[in-house]
Amino acid sequence: xGINTYDGPNGNYxxxxxxxxxxxxxxxxxxxxxxGQNTWVKEEHFNVR
Numbered sequence: 001x002g003i004n005t006y007d008g009p010n011g012n013y014x015x016x017x018x019x020x021x022x023x024x025x026x027x028x029x030x031x032x033x034x035x036g037q038n039t040w041v042k043e044e045h046f047n048v049r
Contacts (some may be wrong), residue, residue, distance in 0.1 A: 006032070006040045017046060 002016035009032040027034035
């Protein structure tokens with residue numbers, strides 16, 4: 001279980017993260033955020049501060 005990760009906004013499924021770790025945000029695009037190493041997650045699952 002966890003939050004799905006993708007290789008880009010609306011991209012291919014890569015795996016998942018549990019969401020309990022504070023991630024850095026490297027980019028935001030089309031409702032997705034890049035948490036590093038070309039790993040994108042839907043922004044709706046995170047509290048971006």
